Amino acid sequence: MFNKVSSLSQLKEENMKADLEASLPAGQEEFAIRCRDVCRSYGKLKVLSNLNLTVPQGHIYGLLGPSGCGKTTLLKCIVGTLKISRGRITVLGKPPAFPGHDVPGKMVGYMPQELALYNEFTISDTLTFFGRIHGLTSKETQARMDFLVDFLDLPQKQSLVRNLSFFQTSDFRKTLISELVRCYVICLVSSVSFSRIWQHLVEIVKTGKVSVIITTHYIEEARQANVVGLMRNGHLLAEGPPDAVMKQHSATTLEHAFLQLCETSDQIDSKRGSSPQSGPLETSQSFESGRDESRPILGIEQGAAEEVHKYSADWKVRARHMLPKWRNIAALMIKTFVRMKRMPGSLCFHFLLPVIQISLICLCVGGDPKGIQVAVVNNETSPSAYSQSLLSFLDNSSVHQVPLSHTDAFDGIYNGEYWGVIGFGKNFTSYLTKRMIQRQVSREVVDGGSVHVWLDLTSKMQKTFSRIAFVENKLGGMSYLVALPIKFEEPIYGSLNTDFTTFVTPGAVLSITFYLAVGLTALSFVLERKEGLLDRCWVAGVSSLETMLAHLFSQLFVISVQIILLLLFILLVFKMPNEGSLALVIILIVLQGVTGISFGLVISAAIDDEQSANQAALGIFYPNLIISGIIWPVECIPYPLRYISLALPQTYASEALRCIMYRGWGLSRMMVWRGFAVTLGWNTFFLILATVILKLRT
């Protein structure tokens, strides 16, 4: 076993030498990281307070301190994913996130406390992904993969991460970063209790060009580090080699030394607190008696006054720094596709969901009602009576007529068995004839010559407005037949058979595409942020714009398949008319999908937990559906609300899609281009907003 480890170590050392053959830039040999008077707050909570820390080049630095003292915050500031409020940090000679400086980027490796692995990835997928974002060739990745699998005794490369044991996963995470990255500074937010991994890190720093900073709250674990920094309440109490720190405080363990330092710090605090002249404890004391911690340690010399560094970068370097890198976008897209491939059930569900939704709308919304039970009380018995003729006009597939006596009909409607009662008096035919022939008739004749209708307008009827409308229309139609015949000519647009489904479908297609896209993306960053994967990628040099574009492009693939299936169903299965350009129809739906993706990205960037992200996505669904004129015309919306409706992403777009599909209009018509313009405007706004939020939050 030992032989295997040492030969692997040799191989590893050779790899490291090859990787680090390019020497560090001049002036950076002394120290890897230097923090001076660093302050950082979360709102009113001051987490880092005038912190000074120095990590010499080629050392393992153990950053120790109790939970919540600010270790992770400090590491995030060092790797450039968090901005400091005050002070100065230099990593390998320049501040983090300085244009052209590869921190964050290939010079720094970071493994957060969270899992930071994709559970549905195999070991091979994981290494390939991280290798890609660190710019390794596939050959290099393969060599490192072989080393890791042997070194950690991992199962097959094709084993899923979720199937690894707890310890295998933990070791895999910790070693992954140091193994893959050709970096000069490695930051690990976790304890490294496994001796083989310590040994591994010791070998890495032996090259003299790599420095490691490890945070832990298990103080004794850091005895093996070259330097330790004891941290409390956001600043360092002491910094130095572990033996020196213990000797300084005549302690046998680091833990005792730390306790002693805490007591001293508390005493100084209380003394200062009791003296009116004294200020807060601004700078901490190092292990060298009386020495301010901001002064050099471990022989690193520094002038009495802090040298004021001025950094500048060429505009070309700045521009290159801002521009998205295709390599990173491609790596993130491939990652998303691999995840999709590993979850085929979920992918099929995403593809089929819009088809199921639009099919349900076409089948269940807007059609004619069937089998409505209506009681008929006809007091005329003659087969040639007008009442019989009028009843024969009713569509029997919709209205099921139940001939009953007056008492039974009313008992039935009171018991909820019938939707209505249609009644004819016994002299209906003769009175109706009189109404048609005579100029003036008595009230009795008017009443006896009318069809009497009693409807149950509660519950069922109210819930199904279209059915009421239908019943009223059918029954009302009988009076039109007598009094006011209307002939509908061939319509200008649409057909006489146009129903509610036809009106709803274009808006429904846009709405389904939009909301499924929101659903696909609203949780994307939330989950990745929670798992530490976003931090992990950002430290590797992936920018928020690249993350955004990668999500947009990969989700575009999913919505394209959804749109193709949707169109096949509405045009071929449900035979919705399309008089206009199919290309325009497709482009408008795709653009609405992009609006949904970018809105999802805004939610994802702004919100931290799944529940709130889900609530935000669901919360806007119904109001937007109602006031976008999708299920009922905008003209019915009362005025102040109508202005809001017109500004929404789907109101003009639904109108445009209806105009293209049913009127055959093109982009020259204002009602069409307005839908495209509003959609493009929202896309741009959401994408910029999501990028800005992501950037501000790092």
Ligand SMILES: Nc1ncnc2c1ncn2[C@@H]1O[C@H](COP(=O)(O)OP(=O)(O)OP(=O)(O)O)[C@@H](O)[C@H]1O
């Ligand atoms: N995003 C955040 N928003 C608000 N407060 C935060 C945030 N992240 C950390 N904190 C708070 O800052 C303080 C320091 O947190 P930090 O994670 O840096 O400590 P730590 O020493 O790394 O602790 P641990 O070892 O338990 O991870 C804690 O009180 C924590 O609650």
